[in-house]
Amino acid sequence: MCEKRTKLDISLDAKFEEFLDYDYSQIEIKSYDCSQLQYDYFFKEHMLRNLPCIIKNITQTWKCSKLWVENDTINYDYFIKQYGQMEAPVADCNQINFNAQCKCDMKVKNYMSYLRSKSSEKLLYLKDWHLRRLTLDNYFYEVPEVFASDWLNEYAIDTKDDDFMFVYIGPKNTWTPFHVDVYTSYSWSVNVTGRKKWILLPPGEEEKLKDTLGNLPLLFDPEKFHNINYFEIIQEKGDGLFVPSGWHHQVFNDLDTISINHNFVNACNIEIVWKALQKNLISVEHEIKEFREMPEFTSQCQLILKSVFGMDFESFVNFIIHIAQKRLDHMNGVTSLLFNVYCLEKNHICFDLKIILKIIQSIQNHHLFLKNIISPNIALELLNIEQTINESLN
Structure with a gap:
């Protein structure tokens, strides 16, 4: 059965089937090389324990890492030629309404022209783009083995419903507000090019940030909030970040950046x-x-x-x-x-x-x-x- 495919299995023991309470104040964010990280180990030590980690060198075999990037920058001409007539959702990081960034749809060719111009008048972030679903060429990246158990996208593909597989493209200084992922799912994010700075808060820490009405801030500022347990992570080109369930986070692009992002759910969460x-x-x-x-x-x-x-x-x-x-x-x-x-x-x-x-x-x-x-x-x-x-x- 599946001799020519990649088999995924796990070893079971007495503690393995229990969701573990964990002292998040005692952890450090571990880093692995993609070629060395075994599925069974990641399943037990990160998905079951709900702990984040960095996984390096994911994009080496990805088609998009060659086509989307030229001289270590975004290949604007390729995007215009291949996807230019498509529309994608774009957020304006300078326009906030009801504690959220204002969004509109924009032709990809126009967005690439904006990126190329390095205009400082607006700060536009193309995000939540369902490019994999919208194109026949949906093999521009491969889902890493450790993230393959993905009930959300398995269900979405089977039922032809909205999936949870996204492309993000943003210039330096674009950002994503402080939030927890949809359904409190896991997520993974891989940088095709660029650099991101993440701030992650373990589950429960976000309660300390709520105002008298129970609202969370648009952004978490460590200098304004004290005694908060948080982790700052720098994600480089080719790095993947695993974000566990219920970990609130915010993200800044330190350079012009393209990333592939998935939300996912499985038996562990x-x-x-x-x-x-x-x-x-x-x-x-x-x-x-x-x-x-x-x-x-x-x-x-x-x-x-x-x-x-x-x-x-x-x-x-x-x-x-x-x-x-x-x-x-x-x-x-x-x-x-x-x-x-x-x-x-x-x-x-x-x-x-x-x-x-x-x-x-x-x-x-x-x-x-x-x-x-x-x-x-x-x-x-x-x-x-x-x-x-x-x-x-x-």
């Missing part, structure tokens, strides 16, 4: 995502608690939840069902490849299913499931999946 969804739901229910007795209260909460968190209860259940069914199919010999390259082996599949089973049991104990908020067909499918997983693991 799905429990964090599930807890974050429940926490957001509680906040939503509290915000409109005066309407609790109205018949549409629950459905309105779900609409708001989807708006603020990115998914509601039923879409999360559908997501879990889809990944669970694919892992069960794999157990029965119907193999699927991740990013057309990677093949999960038996221990990995079993681990995924064990964690999914834990999530399913928690879903069934949730008040929304007990209130039949999701459709009967989906509820029945979830119960059948649970039974099949139990049978497969026994």
